[in-house]
Amino acid sequence: MDVTEPVTLKTLAGELGLNVSTVSRVINAEPGTEAKWASPATIRRIQELAHERGYARNPHAASLRTSRSDLVGVIVPRLQDYVLATIYEGIDAAAEASGRVTVVANSLDDPARQRLRTESLLARRVDGLIFGDAHQDSPYLDELAARGVPLTLVSRRRAGHVSVTCDDIAGGRLAATHLVSTGRRRFAVIAGARYASTTLDRVGGFLAVLAEHGIGESEVDLHYTGFDAPAGQRAIADILGTDTRPEAVFAVNDFAAIGAIGALQKRGISVPDDIAVVGYNDTPIAQAVNLTTVRSPMIEMGRLGFDKLLALIDKEAVDSERLTPEFVVRSTA
Amino acid sequence: MDVTEPVTLKTLAGELGLNVSTVSRVINAEPGTEAKWASPATIRRIQELAHERGYARNPHAASLRTSRSDLVGVIVPRLQDYVLATIYEGIDAAAEASGRVTVVANSLDDPARQRLRTESLLARRVDGLIFGDAHQDSPYLDELAARGVPLTLVSRRRAGHVSVTCDDIAGGRLAATHLVSTGRRRFAVIAGARYASTTLDRVGGFLAVLAEHGIGESEVDLHYTGFDAPAGQRAIADILGTDTRPEAVFAVNDFAAIGAIGALQKRGISVPDDIAVVGYNDTPIAQAVNLTTVRSPMIEMGRLGFDKLLALIDKEAVDSERLTPEFVVRSTA
DNA sequence: ACGTATGCCGCAAACGTTTGTGTGCTGATG
DNA sequence: CATCAGCACACAAACGTTTGCGGCATACGT
Numbered sequence: 001m002d003v004t005e006p007v008t009l010k011t012l013a014g015e016l017g018l019n020v021s022t023v024s025r026v027i028n029a030e031p032g033t034e035a036k037w038a039s040p041a042t043i044r045r046i047q048e049l050a051h052e053r054g055y056a057r058n059p060h061a062a063s064l065r066t067s068r069s070d071l072v073g074v075i076v077p078r079l080q081d082y083v084l085a086t087i088y089e090g091i092d093a094a095a096e097a098s099g100r101v102t103v104v105a106n107s108l109d110d111p112a113r114q115r116l117r118t119e120s121l122l123a124r125r126v127d128g129l130i131f132g133d134a135h136q137d138s139p140y141l142d143e144l145a146a147r148g149v150p151l152t153l154v155s156r157r158r159a160g161h162v163s164v165t166c167d168d169i170a171g172g173r174l175a176a177t178h179l180v181s182t183g184r185r186r187f188a189v190i191a192g193a194r195y196a197s198t199t200l201d202r203v204g205g206f207l208a209v210l211a212e213h214g215i216g217e218s219e220v221d222l223h224y225t226g227f228d229a230p231a232g233q234r235a236i237a238d239i240l241g242t243d244t245r246p247e248a249v250f251a252v253n254d255f256a257a258i259g260a261i262g263a264l265q266k267r268g269i270s271v272p273d274d275i276a277v278v279g280y281n282d283t284p285i286a287q288a289v290n291l292t293t294v295r296s297p298m299i300e301m302g303r304l305g306f307d308k309l310l311a312l313i314d315k316e317a318v319d320s321e322r323l324t325p326e327f328v329v330r331s332t333a
Numbered sequence: 334m335d336v337t338e339p340v341t342l343k344t345l346a347g348e349l350g351l352n353v354s355t356v357s358r359v360i361n362a363e364p365g366t367e368a369k370w371a372s373p374a375t376i377r378r379i380q381e382l383a384h385e386r387g388y389a390r391n392p393h394a395a396s397l398r399t400s401r402s403d404l405v406g407v408i409v410p411r412l413q414d415y416v417l418a419t420i421y422e423g424i425d426a427a428a429e430a431s432g433r434v435t436v437v438a439n440s441l442d443d444p445a446r447q448r449l450r451t452e453s454l455l456a457r458r459v460d461g462l463i464f465g466d467a468h469q470d471s472p473y474l475d476e477l478a479a480r481g482v483p484l485t486l487v488s489r490r491r492a493g494h495v496s497v498t499c500d501d502i503a504g505g506r507l508a509a510t511h512l513v514s515t516g517r518r519r520f521a522v523i524a525g526a527r528y529a530s531t532t533l534d535r536v537g538g539f540l541a542v543l544a545e546h547g548i549g550e551s552e553v554d555l556h557y558t559g560f561d562a563p564a565g566q567r568a569i570a571d572i573l574g575t576d577t578r579p580e581a582v583f584a585v586n587d588f589a590a591i592g593a594i595g596a597l598q599k600r601g602i603s604v605p606d607d608i609a610v611v612g613y614n615d616t617p618i619a620q621a622v623n624l625t626t627v628r629s630p631m632i633e634m635g636r637l638g639f640d641k642l643l644a645l646i647d648k649e650a651v652d653s654e655r656l657t658p659e660f661v662v663r664s665t666a
Numbered sequence: 667a668c669g670t671a672t673g674c675c676g677c678a679a680a681c682g683t684t685t686g687t688g689t690g691c692t693g694a695t696g
Numbered sequence: 697c698a699t700c701a702g703c704a705c706a707c708a709a710a711c712g713t714t715t716g717c718g719g720c721a722t723a724c725g726t
């Protein structure tokens with residue numbers, strides 16, 4: 001089975017008594033402009049035969065000729081992370097809409113792996129790259145930009161690059177404002193990794209509001225761990241190990257928050273009566289477990305990140321963007 | 334910037350005074366067999382210059398010539414689903430190890446979208462496909478196989494196709510055996526979609542054990558919903574709407590289980606004292622919230638699914654495989 | 667009637683590989 | 697000494713597109 005010869009432009013042209021160039025032009029013309037290339041009758045014949053034979057352009061041949069692949073690479077820390085998976089979904093939706101295809105790879109937030117997978121994608125001749133794993137302390141992105149590789153950042157930002165992020169400073173402020181206004185004065189923060197702008201900005205915004213209420217950074221119990229549930233559990237173990245117990249915990253990630261809640265409940269500590277917990281991102285799990293959290297527009301970040309990359313590839317001028325977060329009060333704070 | 338001419342075989346050959354064919358053969362020879370193609374001195378010269386100039390094969394040109402892309406397509410219901418994201422991670426790891434690249438797309442379990450995205454990947458000339466979203470009632474996969482497209486299934490199985498799954502019947506049995514042995518007699522099941530073999534097998538195994546203990550299917554409160562947390566919440570609303578309250582709930586998915594637990598707790602029902610809950614897959618969240626669950630080897634499923642696809646592409650004979658699940662007792666049952 | 671514009675289409679080169687076939691050479695063999 | 701078997705490489709075609717450059721009609725303007 002499947003002995004059918006692949007149908008190429010030559011097949012169609014031969015069958016129609018035309019030259020491949022004519023067929024190519026008609027098929028590739030943007031809708032409405034076919035008339036520039038052939039007579040109405042010919043156009044119909046070409047389109048009908050192409051459809052009947054199920055012609056599909058060979059993208060490798062086209063890419064070879066044009067040196068554009070219509071492929072964009074996406075590097076994320078990890079697709080297992082719901083947040084990044086969702087952002088990727090936004091990217092992919094935008095890509096699909098523009099007729100392009102995305103290729104995604106996990107960097108595990110490891111600079112060596114980030115470099116490895118990126119180079120592998122570049123070897124595949126992607127037209128541009130979207131990074132969801134930008135580190136504050138890594139020069140690799142700068143190096144890429146200097147090489148002339150079009151790239152944008154999502155989720156995390158970094159000076160000197162086009163990025164689409166949540167306004168995480170504002171998000172951190174929302175969390176702090178709520179907790180302060182409900183009377184808490186002693187705080188712990190479950191922060192992610194220091195190399196992520198999300199961590200820095202969310203914590204920064206949070207602390208700024210506390211400072212405005214006379215609570216200094218030294219009074220706040222800061223724990224830099226990770227972005228997943230186990231990290232939240234570990235952080236709680238640490239936090240409860242100190243002598244002063246906080247009245248509220250701000251986790252910069254819903255999963256860490258849920259891990260924290262699990263750890264608190266296991267110890268018989270009531271949420272929010274004993275300790276309030278606020279998460280970040282508003283994932284479905286947050287909704288399911290009634291977690292108070294900060295909603296970030298993940299899909300939108302992906303979409304915009306892709307659109308801006310396209311603009312960059314087309315040599316247009318592009319600015320970064322910070323999307324507005326929203327506070328959603330549920331029952332944990 | 335980036336005005337550097339791309340370095341091709343011709344560049345290298347010209348610089349070395351050789352023919353492109355020689356350079357190509359040496360560079361593409363599997364390690365150790367270069368000696369077949371050139372003198373030791375020439376081999377060294379080629380390899381050194383290639384490395385120095387940073388030569389990278391143009392995959393489009395190569396694919397055009399060989400009509401193999403070294404690309405494999407992956408179709409999943411949704412990458413946002415941790416389970417599928419993890420399986421994909423296994424696939425991608427295996428692909429990376431074999432020097433291939435994966436392209437993934439979400440079908441949202443919608444047959445029309447599955448078809449659409451698959452055809453789009455085929456148009457990109459993938460060498461084969463891995464499906465994580467096989468439906469029991471859709472003939473599309475059969476049609477593809479008949480067209481001669483190499484494909485394997487992961488997570489879900491379907492008669493007539495090579496698949497790598499968890500032994501879900503055994504998994505369902507594990508859950509039931511535990512619940513029965515701890516004295517429960519009245520059950521509800523939060524099942525996923527009927528078109529998924531995972532649902533069918535897990536529920537089937539569960540019910541089989543109950544039957545062996547004299548509990549008929551008609552006595553069990555079965556709810557076919559979805560695989561996520563909101564589905565678990567909805568199911569609980571339904572389940573508690575009936576007059577007899579179950580002593581245990583088996584959810585065929587951890588996220589549904591967590592949604593269920595959230596819904597139960599909101600109603601002041603204690604888990605596991607009033608109602609026990611068992612999930613499926615053993616995701617990190619399950620561990621974080623102390624959910625009793627059935628562990629399924631997700632990464633391994635992905636790896637094997639890819640390896641088997643490779644074998645299929647190479648026209649080797651391949652058999653399906655069912656991986657053994659493991660019961661992990663925590664504090665919800 | 668003559669030049670010019672326009673509509674419709676063909677020619678051919680090029681993109682960078684891979685790979686079947688060929689060729690001159692060296693050294694060993696009968 | 698003629699032959700022959702490698703060895704180390706070169707030649708050239710082909711994969712399927714895209715695209716600059718024409719060419720030949722027919723229609724149009726003056």
